Amino acid sequence: MIFRQLIDPQSSTYTYLLADSESAEAILIDPVFEQSRRDTALLAELGLRLVLTIDTHVHADHVTGAWMLKRLTGSSIAISAASEAQGADRYLMPGDRCPFGTRHLTVRATPGHTSGCISLVLDDESIAFTGDCLLIRGTGRTDFQQGDSRAMFRSIHDQLFTLPASTLLYPAHDYRGLTVTSVGEERRFNPRLGGDLCEDDFAGYMRHLNLPHPRQIDIAVPANLKCGAAAKDPTQIAEPDWPGLTYTFAGIWEISPQSLEEQLAGVQIVDVREPDEFNGPLGRIPNAVLIPLGELAQRAGEIERDRPTVTVCRAGGRSAQATTILRQAGFPAIANLAGGMLRWRAEGRIVDNASP
Template sequence: MLIFRQLFDPTSSTYTYLLGSAGEALLIDPVYEQERRDLALLRELGLRLVATLDTHVHADHVTAAWRLKQRSGSAILLSAAAGAENADRLLRQGDKVSFGGRYLEVRATPGHTNGCLSYVLDDHSMAFTGDALLIRGCGRTDFQQGSAAQLYRSVREQILSLPPACLLYPGHDYRGLTVTSVAEELRYNPRLGGDASEADFSGYMNHLGLPHPKQMAIAVPANLRCGRPEQEQAVPGEPDWAPLELSFGGIWEISPATLAERLSPAAGLQLLDVREPEEFEDALGHLPGARLLPLGELGARIVELDASRPIVTICRSGARSAQATVLLRKAGLERVANLRGGMLRWRAEGLPVEGGRD
């Protein structure tokens, strides 16, 4: 079964695509600032990242390819025509990129940049067009070796020649549109569809007069290094008080085993149980040293907490305590984590409790 997810970065309006099969995955156009989100989703879906693929050397965001390689061992793949450093495999027309028994076919679609690639799923049911073809539009052709004539030929020959029902997923969209199809773009794309000729398209593109992307001076040099920093640096904002994992939902979590190792007073943790009083004393019991502060009272009593000490929130299953972490962070308390799985998982792993019954 194919696993497919379309992810969005609101700052650059970039789409990142996850494709998975048989435990292996690819990421297309990962964004530097979204590395944690992408790794969290891979972990939750039980997928191993095989490779990252960029459709081109982006001018409006920095790729996460290098960071993901350091964290997961994934290979970095992009066009041989891009002229980038640090890639593990340089791709050309007709190459195949395999994952879990499936593959993407590489199609060269230059014109927006020299190194633009589109990736077509093996059964031709979907294609990932980067900035070569957007929904009812296309990438600009006035910088990074752009060529209107070349882009016209690339799109018409390599993308719009696919089956009419093939779904097309762009690298960006600034209006919130998510997907189109070959049939739609052939009929409705005002630049490349219908009876538009190469001369029509070139005339249109050569008179756009658009300003250059704001991040171009930063993004292009960084992407020519595949996102590798000029100087090695720590991941910003990484929690330093315990090994935590960020969930795809954006919640920092601590595992029961990790928390159990840090239950001594010397660790300085505040254990905040947000269940109701009767639950605190019921069959599940509670963690040694935990403080009861029901979720409904938390907002009014945050001032009672010690802002200098990390907080672990706890409930029956981890749902209410996840909401508690959101409330605490909104109140300015940054060193907060949710006990993954709550008391149910804590008890299932045979960890110590006060009260409770077998």
């Protein structure tokens, strides 16, 4: 079996690739929209055919890549029948099997974080994927989306802690860089519900977490209730023929500071900040042309149309809007500098006219 653990740094989401090496059939668990092209590139390099994406629940912190991957690869979409999501090809029930070649995952209902959460157990019970139910030395939160701390306690004890102690557990998230745990470890050391802690202990612990809501919840939940479907199919937008770009759910091509620095000689930089910012302490990228955002539509004729163009601002918001303006003006190859000059400087990239 082929197994890969992938991460989306922005949301700290783990995506899992499992594939049968003989048949080359593959499954992706909890894919992320912005990483869809990364995932398809890996599938292509490994010579795999994606047959199914599975979301362990309706996520609140990122948009699923299920719909996008279906458009790119023809894969089917699966999610719990209790999720109330629309647009899936399979609605999973406890005990259902999700095959890939000669291997399969078995569905276990593990509500608590949401009412539609599931965990997935590999056929030989050597591995389980716990979504946002059981995390490494922690658990998912239970304070929104039909969350229920007592249901989560029972889910973990009845569905996950009953697996062999050696079963490796892979969560959908970790915010400390931890990657894997085991049933035996969590039974003993999980500070929320391991050892002799009871259901009342757990409910009291969860009641006092007082966590802020996920920043993307207002975007992610409605999109994920449609399995990640976007209003406009991004696969119908021509891909730029220059490397290092990522397509975001907002419909914007972005380039990282590292990729841009490697390609500076071949692109033109349009800085859409105000003049005092352009000449200010953050500095500017070498050879950048200043056209403030408010003047961009009128001055678009000053930009070469036959060269790739990267728009830049302080943090990436105004320059994202600039890509839309230039695309509407007919520019074929436009990308936004992810994180703007703040990220550019934080990564120590080359600048002109900057303060120490």
